[in-house]
Amino acid sequence: MTAKKSSVDKSATRVQSMFGEIAPKYDLLNNLLSFGLAKQWRRRYVREVFQRLAERSNPPKKLETLDLATGTGDVIAEQLRQWTRRKLADKLGVVEFQPVGVDFVPEMLALARKKVPAVEFVEADAHNLPFDDERFDAVTNSFGLRNMVEPKKAIAEMARVCRKGGVVAILEFSPTKFPLFAPIFRFYFHRILPLIGNFVSGNKSDAYRYLPESVDAFDSPEQTLEYMRDAGLDAPTRLPMTFGTLGLFIGRKTKT
Numbered sequence: 001m002t003a004k005k006s007s008v009d010k011s012a013t014r015v016q017s018m019f020g021e022i023a024p025k026y027d028l029l030n031n032l033l034s035f036g037l038a039k040q041w042r043r044r045y046v047r048e049v050f051q052r053l054a055e056r057s058n059p060p061k062k063l064e065t066l067d068l069a070t071g072t073g074d075v076i077a078e079q080l081r082q083w084t085r086r087k088l089a090d091k092l093g094v095v096e097f098q099p100v101g102v103d104f105v106p107e108m109l110a111l112a113r114k115k116v117p118a119v120e121f122v123e124a125d126a127h128n129l130p131f132d133d134e135r136f137d138a139v140t141n142s143f144g145l146r147n148m149v150e151p152k153k154a155i156a157e158m159a160r161v162c163r164k165g166g167v168v169a170i171l172e173f174s175p176t177k178f179p180l181f182a183p184i185f186r187f188y189f190h191r192i193l194p195l196i197g198n199f200v201s202g203n204k205s206d207a208y209r210y211l212p213e214s215v216d217a218f219d220s221p222e223q224t225l226e227y228m229r230d231a232g233l234d235a236p237t238r239l240p241m242t243f244g245t246l247g248l249f250i251g252r253k254t255k256t
């Protein structure tokens with residue numbers, strides 16, 4: 001399988017300045033443009049990850065997770081919410097839970113630190129993580145992968161820092177082929193969303209037109225699964241969500 005050659009400019013400087021510019025309105029627009037679904041997607045994403053961690057036979061005393069492209073830290077906030085509400089310490093047989101977030105945009109990280117002050121957030125590029133091999137029990141990346149210049153390398157890094165028995169999980173949009181729904185969604189995604197997004201964020205770098213363009217230009221779900229297999233993850237699968245407009249890719253690391 002050959003990777004799609006992206007026609008969209010995903011250079012680090014462009015992606016960083018775009019996300020830096022929209023950071024203050026990012027959460028508001030996320031909820032508005034997804035009709036509130038973003039929260040549900042994140043809930044399911046975190047639930048699926050914890051469920052797989054609960055299936056492990058030898059849980060560590062301390063559970064460590066890494067959220068890449070963490071943005072304003074919503075995935076970590078949701079992990080902490082479920083950790084407390086679902087009494088996961090007992091369910092997972094773990095004493096302590098320590099999430100870490102990574103992003104390469106300081107404006108996003110400033111908001112994440114405000115949202116979840118007790119958590120460590122590190123400014124770094126997902127292609128080159130400043131962590132030892134096999135440090136984390138789960139490594140997540142929601143809506144970050146399609147912005148990365150080398151998704152294969154980013155996935156390999158996710159697998160490298162994941163412990164044996166741990167999980168790697170990616171949430172990402174893909175063009176839907178769902179009959180009847182696809183043309184309606186395409187109209188909304190390409191015509192309406194950029195107008196609202198760019199207007200509300202006051203964004204000059206056209207971030208909300210970049211969103212649908214980057215989804216169209218991104219690798220197929222099959223290609224992402226192949227990258228996961230190449231990175232040594234065992235039997236990765238994709239769970240389609242919301243009429244196939246996005247998918248949850250998940251795989252376990254079974255070998256070191």
Ligand SMILES: C[S@@+](CC[C@H](N)C(=O)[O-])C[C@H]1O[C@@H](n2cnc3c(N)ncnc32)[C@H](O)[C@@H]1O
Nearest residue numbers: 019069070071103104105125126142143144147
């Ligand atoms: C669409 S936001 C997703 C934020 C969050 N994960 C969420 O689900 O709302 C994409 C994030 O990926 C970050 N990002 C993109 N490329 C990156 C890279 N190479 N290294 C680290 N962060 C990156 C951006 O700075 C941005 O915060």
